[in-house]
Amino acid sequence: MMTCKEVSTLISTGGFSDAPLTRRLGVRLHLLMCRHCRAFRRQLEAVARSARAAAAVHETEPSRDFESKIAASLKR
Amino acid sequence: MRDVVQLDAEYLGRLRRRDPDALQSVVDEHGRRLYRAARGMGHSATEAEDLVQDVFVTFIDSVERFEGRSQVGTWLFGILHHKSQERRRAVAREELNDPVDQIFESQFDGRGSWIRTPAAPDRQAGAAQVADAIRACLDGLSPAQRDVFQLREVEELSAADAGKILVLTITHIGVLLHRARTKLRMCLEGKGWGRLR
Numbered sequence A: 001m002m003t004c005k006e007v008s009t010l011i012s013t014g015g016f017s018d019a020p021l022t023r024r025l026g027v028r029l030h031l032l033m034c035r036h037c038r039a040f041r042r043q044l045e046a047v048a049r050s051a052r053a054a055a056a057v058h059e060t061e062p063s064r065d066f067e068s069k070i071a072a073s074l075k076r
Numbered sequence B: 001m002r003d004v005v006q007l008d009a010e011y012l013g014r015l016r017r018r019d020p021d022a023l024q025s026v027v028d029e030h031g032r033r034l035y036r037a038a039r040g041m042g043h044s045a046t047e048a049e050d051l052v053q054d055v056f057v058t059f060i061d062s063v064e065r066f067e068g069r070s071q072v073g074t075w076l077f078g079i080l081h082h083k084s085q086e087r088r089r090a091v092a093r094e095e096l097n098d099p100v101d102q103i104f105e106s107q108f109d110g111r112g113s114w115i116r117t118p119a120a121p122d123r124q125a126g127a128a129q130v131a132d133a134i135r136a137c138l139d140g141l142s143p144a145q146r147d148v149f150q151l152r153e154v155e156e157l158s159a160a161d162a163g164k165i166l167v168l169t170i171t172h173i174g175v176l177l178h179r180a181r182t183k184l185r186m187c188l189e190g191k192g193w194g195r196l197r
Helices: A005-011 A021-033 A036-054 A066-075 B010-018 B020-040 B044-063 B074-092 B102-106 B125-138 B145-152 B160-167 B171-192
Strands: none
Touching: A005 A021, A005 A036, A005 B102, A005 B171, A021 A036, A036 B125, A036 B145, A036 B171, A066 B020, A066 B044, B010 B020, B020 B044, B020 B074, B044 B074, B102 B171, B125 B171, B145 B160, B145 B171, B160 B171
């Protein structure tokens, strides 16, 4: 039986899909029985979802005097 | 790729002499596009500005070798990619240990079970509030962690593809993703994530 730490580490590193079949089955079995690890997985999904939503409206413009600062540094 | 300024001999000469108008025009023409690309590569706002400045410095220093065969934009993007990779390798080397590894360990008891159930996200929080919180928390990540999180979780690339872009092994990608996620979870919990459960 895998521990919460083993299961959560495997999920968190993203190594789950590349893990051997027995490991993957171990994770699935553990998740069926463990609400803590299910909560952990939901938490990671929520973090990613929020990051994608935040990125969609991310500020992509540099600071106001960006070009002048760079040009000034080149003239030195 | 839009590239209006072709380097003719006269313009090249002005750049070599560091003619202020020529320098300003090449920065005006390409600066913002390079900045946006650097941000897309996952560099923070400050880093992206630094990186683009570095690109132009290198461009001007090496303009002697530029023969006008490739367009300025292509040449600049080549330098950007190279500089970005250089930084990523430097950062990756620094990260053999990270205190966040101990923080993750401390969340489990002696038998490897969660001590406290991980908090669920706050469903009451508005989207703008969550976006502000996550942006603030992303600034707490190291550049390499941020790069990996961006490619794996925002761009949703595979570990193999992220590894190719960042020149890192899949194992290293996993370590960096795990650290990024742990830091983000801790940071968001600190900002009241899940308080209303």
